[in-house]
Amino acid sequence: MNERVAIIGIGSTGFSPVSPDLSFKELTYSAAVKAYDEAGLHPKEIDSFITGSEDFMEGYSIFDEYIPDQMGAVLRPAHTVCADFIQAMGVGCMMINTGEFRTIAVEAHSKASNVKTLDEVKAFGLDPVYLRTLKENAEFLAGLEMRRFLEETGNSVEQCASVVVKNRKNALINPEAGHGAVLTEFDVLSSHPVSTPLKHLDAAAPSDGAIVIVLAAEEVARSLCDNPVWIKGFSWCSAEGNFWSRDLSFAKYASLAAKKAYAMAGISQPSKEIDFAEVCDEYSYKELQHLEALGLARRGESGYLTETGATSLEGEMPVNTSGGSIGVGHTFEASGGMKVNEAVQQLRGLAGKRQIKGATTGLVQSWRGVPTGTGSVAILSNES
Amino acid sequence: MTIIKVPVKGLSSKEYERSLKVTWQPELQYAWDNGIAIGKYLEALKDGKILGSRCEKCHRIMLPARSFCELCWRPVDEYLPVKDTGIVNTFSICHVNWDASRLKPREPRHLPAVIEIEGASAGMGIMHLLGNVKPKDIYIGMKVKAKWKPRKDREGTITDILYFEPVRK
Ligand SMILES: [Zn+2]
Numbered sequence: 001m002n003e004r005v006a007i008i009g010i011g012s013t014g015f016s017p018v019s020p021d022l023s024f025k026e027l028t029y030s031a032a033v034k035a036y037d038e039a040g041l042h043p044k045e046i047d048s049f050i051t052g053s054e055d056f057m058e059g060y061s062i063f064d065e066y067i068p069d070q071m072g073a074v075l076r077p078a079h080t081v082c083a084d085f086i087q088a089m090g091v092g093c094m095m096i097n098t099g100e101f102r103t104i105a106v107e108a109h110s111k112a113s114n115v116k117t118l119d120e121v122k123a124f125g126l127d128p129v130y131l132r133t134l135k136e137n138a139e140f141l142a143g144l145e146m147r148r149f150l151e152e153t154g155n156s157v158e159q160c161a162s163v164v165v166k167n168r169k170n171a172l173i174n175p176e177a178g179h180g181a182v183l184t185e186f187d188v189l190s191s192h193p194v195s196t197p198l199k200h201l202d203a204a205a206p207s208d209g210a211i212v213i214v215l216a217a218e219e220v221a222r223s224l225c226d227n228p229v230w231i232k233g234f235s236w237c238s239a240e241g242n243f244w245s246r247d248l249s250f251a252k253y254a255s256l257a258a259k260k261a262y263a264m265a266g267i268s269q270p271s272k273e274i275d276f277a278e279v280c281d282e283y284s285y286k287e288l289q290h291l292e293a294l295g296l297a298r299r300g301e302s303g304y305l306t307e308t309g310a311t312s313l314e315g316e317m318p319v320n321t322s323g324g325s326i327g328v329g330h331t332f333e334a335s336g337g338m339k340v341n342e343a344v345q346q347l348r349g350l351a352g353k354r355q356i357k358g359a360t361t362g363l364v365q366s367w368r369g370v371p372t373g374t375g376s377v378a379i380l381s382n383e384s
Numbered sequence: 385m386t387i388i389k390v391p392v393k394g395l396s397s398k399e400y401e402r403s404l405k406v407t408w409q410p411e412l413q414y415a416w417d418n419g420i421a422i423g424k425y426l427e428a429l430k431d432g433k434i435l436g437s438r439c440e441k442c443h444r445i446m447l448p449a450r451s452f453c454e455l456c457w458r459p460v461d462e463y464l465p466v467k468d469t470g471i472v473n474t475f476s477i478c479h480v481n482w483d484a485s486r487l488k489p490r491e492p493r494h495l496p497a498v499i500e501i502e503g504a505s506a507g508m509g510i511m512h513l514l515g516n517v518k519p520k521d522i523y524i525g526m527k528v529k530a531k532w533k534p535r536k537d538r539e540g541t542i543t544d545i546l547y548f549e550p551v552r553k
Contacts, residue, residue, distance in 0.1 A: 019417060022417065022419040022420065023416070023418060024417070026419045027418070029418075042457060043457050059414035059416065069454040070454070072454065075475065113414055113417075115414055116414060116415050117412055120410055120413075121409050128408050132408060132532075133406070
């Protein structure tokens with residue numbers, strides 16, 4: 001990037017399985033107030049506004065029309081990006097790099113609890129000719145991918161279960177997380193089989209919440225903010241549409257996105273230069289698969305690293321210190337936002353009991369869920 | 385060159401749908417949280433009141449009630465009932481149903497209107513229907529009043545007001 005971009009304000013509502021006390025607008029508003037306050041900006045001083053959202057999750061088509069009020073963006077440039085928060089954040093960085101915008105607000109929220117037919121929405125994402133016709137719950141794709149991944153890499157279901165145990169344990173010390181728990185691998189393995197080898201507890205539970213950040217060009221960031229978090233690199237990538245023709249053992253989309261993000265950030269040895277990672281763990285095996293794709297674990301070793309504690313809070317490469325989607329709750333297009341929030345707290349030294357001492361560089365990664373092969377990566381740092 | 389003759393046979397509409405298209409009927413259901421402001425507004429309707437909210441900074445009384453002023457970017461200061469009378473800001477005579485099917489000649493026309501409610505700030509309209517009025521008698525600026533459902537039938541939805549009807553002198 002020609003112009004360096006930093007996060008100068010962030011607001012989160014925290015995450016919970018339901019949020020009946022606030023409308024989606026009120027939910028976003030409460031996150032936006034915190035973010036703008038932290039940035040020291042009135043929304044009139046913010047040049048453009050972006051929401052990462054998917055109409056079917058909102059229950060509104062042309063959801064763009066419903067974002068200005070709660071963002072403070074009435075009669076201002078605003079648009080949605082039908083993608084994860086990290087992609088929306090990347091769009092914001094690119095807008096700043098046009099030179100036409102100095103500050104951008106980026107938002108994503110989940111009101112998954114308001115979608116009464118979540119499985120229908122998921123089914124609606126399946127190919128109508130080749131997949132929907134089989135009339136299987138969309139999670140069967142996760143079961144298929146998980147089996148192929150384990151088969152080819154030699155990772156085990158027990159190691160997947162240890163991802164769940166770790167993430168739900170981390171969530172216990174994250175006040176924003178909704179699914180903290182003390183579990184054992186046995187609890188996970190003996191939970192109800194959804195689509196084997198995937199068990200009920202291998203999957204993150206839907207959750208509500210909102211995240212807003214304010215991005216700024218370097219000069220603005222330095223004048224307004226004492227602890228900016230720099231976006232050093234970002235990228236995203238989409239695989240072919242046909243799920244069944246992808247390499248299910250390896251998350252190529254994440255690998256390619258990471259390669260670009262690392263190059264932008266000047267990172268050549270990811271596992272040495274990155275202090276912690278927030279990766280997509282919508283299903284337990286995805287955390288392992290993503291770690292291998294991101295180059296943070298060698299192929300076939302992600303399970304071993306997890307099992308032996310290398311990815312725990314005290315480990316060499318802490319992964320999902322927030323609790324991840326499994327521990328915090330799965331917030332669909334806001335998932336990347338939850339992870340960015342954790343990274344910002346870590347890089348500002350505000351992560352409380354979860355704090356990784358001396359952390360300077362973190363990786364955040366998201367995946368858009370089955371049946372997609374789309375994922376994004378961003379590298380954040382407290383050093384410019 | 386051999387020319388192969390393909391037998392031609394017309395398809396029934398069912399055969400056409402089945403052989404040339406793949407169909408899907410989604411079953412999508414949502415239950416949106418009302419939250420603070422919408423919740424208060426709908427509750428007030430049950431009580432026969434139209435609820436607005438006031439912002440001390442821009443001095444607007446906003447309709448429907450909202451929990452924050454989207455222009456001043458601050459929480460509202462007060463929720464307060466406004467009147468159930470107003471004037472027609474704009475209207476249309478709708479000759480088609482929700483699904484775009486045409487109304488039959490004798491069916492009453494639908495009469496959607498934007499109504500500026502008395503007691504709210506200028507330009508603060510709500511969307512509703514007009515009733516108990518001939519389409520040709522409606523005009524911009526016409527004074528109207530809410531025709532409420534009987535109290536026992538109200539459910540906390542905007543249809544607790546059946547329609548707005550002209551205020552006759
Ligand atoms: Zn105001």
